[in-house]
Amino acid sequence: MTRPRDTDRRDTGRRITRRQALKLAAAAGGALAAPLLVRPAALGLGGAVAPSERITLGFIGIGRMGQGHLRCFLGYPEAQVVAVCDVDRWRRQDAKEAVERTYTQASAAQGASGGAYAGCAAYADLRELVARGDIDAAVVVTGDRWHAQASVLAAKAGKDVYCEKPMTLTIREGRAMTDVVRRYGRVFQTGLQQRSTPEFQRASELVRSGRIGRVKVVYVGFPGTCGDVNLPPEPVPESLDWDLWLGPAPWRPFNNRFHQLGPPRDVVPWHFCPDFGGGNLTSNAVHAFDVVQWGLGMDESGPVEVIPPETGEVPCLTYRYASGTLLQVTWKLEQGKHLVPAGWDPSTTIQNFGALYVGEEGWIHVGREGYLRSHPEAIVGRGEGEAGGGRPVPSHHHNWLECIRSRARTACDVAVGHRSTTVSHLGCIAHWTGRALQWDPVQEEFPGDDEANRLRSRAYREPWGI
Amino acid sequence: MTGANDALEKAFEALKGYDWGTDPATLKMIDDALAAARGDAASRSELEARLAAVLRSAAPRAAKDFACRRLSRAGSAACVPALAGLLGDDSLSHMARYALERLPCPEAGSALREALSKLEGKLKAGAVRSLGARRDVESIPRLAELSSDPDPLVAATAAAALGQVGTAEAAAALAAKEGAVAAGKAPDSLCRAAADARLECAERLLGAGKKAEAAAIYEALRSASQPEHVRLAASLGLAAATGKS
Structure with a gap:
C-alpha cells in the first residue's frame, strides 16, 4: 500500500497557554436572559452568575448515564443547558422537559423577573446541535460507538467537550480525537473521575513517590471482553431512529437488548456486542486502568506487552510495562497463581474501579468512597482509609467547567484518556487474537504483527x- | 483431524444459510480454523478463498457480513476482487470497506480508487473516506477532483481525505480550492472540511519537520474569512511551527 511514513503522526506535544487561547464563544443572547439560578447555596456560590458569563451546554445522549450527568450539570449556576439530543424521542422529550422544569422552578424560587425563558431545544440528530453557534461546549454521553464521532464533530465546531468513558472503541479513534482537540485548542475532559477524587489522588502520589518501593505488580478487577453477538431482528419502534442509533457502527437489525425504549434501566445495555462496546474491559476496567497508568507515571505511554489467559501462560489477562511492572486483571489473588503480598487477606476482593499496587516495600489498595488501605498501615496512616471519599463526579464536572474558563488542561485530558483507554483496547485485541502481543506505545503499533x-x-x- | 475437518465443513455449510438471529456458535469452527492456520499460508489461503466465495454467493446479508469481518483480519490481495464487488451494494458496501480499509496490500487501495467512478452519494463518500484512512497518496489527483464534486457530501469527504493523506501534494490540492472557498462559491460543509483538512496537512508537515510549509498553511488560515475557531487553531499551529506564541 502506498502511504506516507507514520512518523509524523505523533502528538507534537503542543500545549495551549492561556495567553494563546481566544475568548469563549458568545454566551446565550437576550432570548435566554432570565437569570436561572439553581441551588446556588447548596454549591456555596451564593450569588447570581450573569447570563453572559454562563457556559452554554449541549447534551448529546440521554440514557441512564446521560440523565445522571444532566442532573449534575443543572446544579451549576455557571453553566446552562440549552439543548439536548437523543435518537429516542421519549428520552429527548423527557430531558427537555426536565431542563425547562428545573430552570423555571429555580428562576421562580429566586424571584427572577425580566426576559422570557426560551427553553431547551431537543434534537434527534447531533449535527443540528453541533451546528449551533451559541453552544460553548458539548457533553457526550452517548453509547461508546458515538463517543469519538460526536466529540470530533463538536471540537471541529469550536466547542469544548466532556466525553464519557470509554473515550473510544478503537486505538485509532483515540489518536484522532487527541489530534483534533489539540488542533482546535479545546478543553476536553473524559469521565474517568477518579482523577478528581482525594483518595485516588493520595494513592497515586504515594505510589509515584516510592512509598511502596518499586512496583512489582498492580491488580485491578473487571476482567473480560465480549464475543460474537447475533440477535434476531425485531420491528424498529416508531419513536426510535435506529440508523442514527447505530451511527458509525456496522448495521445490524434492531433488538430491544441493545436499546430499551423510553426510560433507560441499565447503564450500558449494549456493551456485550463488540460493535458497540468491549465488555468489562472498556466499560468498567478502563476506570482502574486509568488509576494504574496514573500511579505508574505512564500518562503519556503504556504497557509494552499484553498476554491473554487463552495462551495458558498466565492466570488472567496480564500486561507488562517496560519497567517490568505487571498489571493483572482479576478480582481475587490466589496462592500459586498470583503474587500474594505479605499482609494481604486472600479473601479480599479487589476494589471496584480501584487498584492494588504491590511494591517491594508494601502495598496500597485504593477504591471508591474513600477506600484506602496499605501494608504497612503507616503508609496511608491508621484510620485514614475510613475518612470517606470526595464527590468524584461533581468534582470532575467542576474541574472541566473551571478549565473552560481558564483554558488549562483538565484532570483527565484527551491524551491521558486515550492512553488509559488504549490499555482496554490492548486487552480486547489480545483476547480476540488469543495471543501474547508486543506493543510499541511510542509508535502505537504492534511491531511486525499485521493481524x-x-x-x-x-x-x-x-x-x-x- | 477428520472430526475437525467435518466440523469445519459443517460450519461452512451453516454459513451459507447464516442469518440474523442464528447462533454464532455454529460458525466457531471457522474462527478456530483461521487461528490454527496462522503461519500456514496454504491453509490460510484456502480459508480466505472459501470466505470470498460466500461474498459471491446468494448467502444472506448476515453471512456476508461475517465473511467480511473475517477477511478484514485474515484477508490478502486474493480476496480484494470479491470485496470490491460489494462496494456498490447499499447493504454491504460498508462491510466491504470494513475489510478493504484494513488490508495492507496495494490492491485494496486500487479497488477503492477504481470504484469511485461507479459509486454515487453515500457509498462514494464511504470509498473516499477509506482512501483517506489508508492515507493513499495515489488517490490525491482523484480526491482533488472530487473535492469539486456537485454532491456536497462527496466534496467535503474528499477534502477531509486529502487532509488525512497529509502530504505536501495533498496540501497543494487543498490550497487550490482556496479561491472558491474565499469567494463564497463553495458550500459551508466543504469550507469547514477544507479548512480542517489544511490544518491536518499542516500538522503532518510539521511532524515531518517541514516547518516552513506548515507555517504557510497556518498563515493562510488566519485570514478574516475563516471562522474564529479556525483562526485560533491556525494561530496555535503557527506558534508551534515558528516557536513564537
Whole structure:
C-alpha cells in the first residue's frame, strides 16, 4: 500500500497557554436572559452568575448515564443547558422537559423577573446541535460507538467537550480525537473521575513517590471482553431512529437488548456486542486502568506487552510495562497463581474501579468512597482509609467547567484518556487474537504483527468519519 | 483431524444459510480454523478463498457480513476482487470497506480508487473516506477532483481525505480550492472540511519537520474569512511551527 511514513503522526506535544487561547464563544443572547439560578447555596456560590458569563451546554445522549450527568450539570449556576439530543424521542422529550422544569422552578424560587425563558431545544440528530453557534461546549454521553464521532464533530465546531468513558472503541479513534482537540485548542475532559477524587489522588502520589518501593505488580478487577453477538431482528419502534442509533457502527437489525425504549434501566445495555462496546474491559476496567497508568507515571505511554489467559501462560489477562511492572486483571489473588503480598487477606476482593499496587516495600489498595488501605498501615496512616471519599463526579464536572474558563488542561485530558483507554483496547485485541502481543506505545503499533495492527481501527459506516 | 475437518465443513455449510438471529456458535469452527492456520499460508489461503466465495454467493446479508469481518483480519490481495464487488451494494458496501480499509496490500487501495467512478452519494463518500484512512497518496489527483464534486457530501469527504493523506501534494490540492472557498462559491460543509483538512496537512508537515510549509498553511488560515475557531487553531499551529506564541 502506498502511504506516507507514520512518523509524523505523533502528538507534537503542543500545549495551549492561556495567553494563546481566544475568548469563549458568545454566551446565550437576550432570548435566554432570565437569570436561572439553581441551588446556588447548596454549591456555596451564593450569588447570581450573569447570563453572559454562563457556559452554554449541549447534551448529546440521554440514557441512564446521560440523565445522571444532566442532573449534575443543572446544579451549576455557571453553566446552562440549552439543548439536548437523543435518537429516542421519549428520552429527548423527557430531558427537555426536565431542563425547562428545573430552570423555571429555580428562576421562580429566586424571584427572577425580566426576559422570557426560551427553553431547551431537543434534537434527534447531533449535527443540528453541533451546528449551533451559541453552544460553548458539548457533553457526550452517548453509547461508546458515538463517543469519538460526536466529540470530533463538536471540537471541529469550536466547542469544548466532556466525553464519557470509554473515550473510544478503537486505538485509532483515540489518536484522532487527541489530534483534533489539540488542533482546535479545546478543553476536553473524559469521565474517568477518579482523577478528581482525594483518595485516588493520595494513592497515586504515594505510589509515584516510592512509598511502596518499586512496583512489582498492580491488580485491578473487571476482567473480560465480549464475543460474537447475533440477535434476531425485531420491528424498529416508531419513536426510535435506529440508523442514527447505530451511527458509525456496522448495521445490524434492531433488538430491544441493545436499546430499551423510553426510560433507560441499565447503564450500558449494549456493551456485550463488540460493535458497540468491549465488555468489562472498556466499560468498567478502563476506570482502574486509568488509576494504574496514573500511579505508574505512564500518562503519556503504556504497557509494552499484553498476554491473554487463552495462551495458558498466565492466570488472567496480564500486561507488562517496560519497567517490568505487571498489571493483572482479576478480582481475587490466589496462592500459586498470583503474587500474594505479605499482609494481604486472600479473601479480599479487589476494589471496584480501584487498584492494588504491590511494591517491594508494601502495598496500597485504593477504591471508591474513600477506600484506602496499605501494608504497612503507616503508609496511608491508621484510620485514614475510613475518612470517606470526595464527590468524584461533581468534582470532575467542576474541574472541566473551571478549565473552560481558564483554558488549562483538565484532570483527565484527551491524551491521558486515550492512553488509559488504549490499555482496554490492548486487552480486547489480545483476547480476540488469543495471543501474547508486543506493543510499541511510542509508535502505537504492534511491531511486525499485521493481524493485531489491523484491529487498531474500524471503517466507519457512511456517511460518518473522523 | 477428520472430526475437525467435518466440523469445519459443517460450519461452512451453516454459513451459507447464516442469518440474523442464528447462533454464532455454529460458525466457531471457522474462527478456530483461521487461528490454527496462522503461519500456514496454504491453509490460510484456502480459508480466505472459501470466505470470498460466500461474498459471491446468494448467502444472506448476515453471512456476508461475517465473511467480511473475517477477511478484514485474515484477508490478502486474493480476496480484494470479491470485496470490491460489494462496494456498490447499499447493504454491504460498508462491510466491504470494513475489510478493504484494513488490508495492507496495494490492491485494496486500487479497488477503492477504481470504484469511485461507479459509486454515487453515500457509498462514494464511504470509498473516499477509506482512501483517506489508508492515507493513499495515489488517490490525491482523484480526491482533488472530487473535492469539486456537485454532491456536497462527496466534496467535503474528499477534502477531509486529502487532509488525512497529509502530504505536501495533498496540501497543494487543498490550497487550490482556496479561491472558491474565499469567494463564497463553495458550500459551508466543504469550507469547514477544507479548512480542517489544511490544518491536518499542516500538522503532518510539521511532524515531518517541514516547518516552513506548515507555517504557510497556518498563515493562510488566519485570514478574516475563516471562522474564529479556525483562526485560533491556525494561530496555535503557527506558534508551534515558528516557536513564537
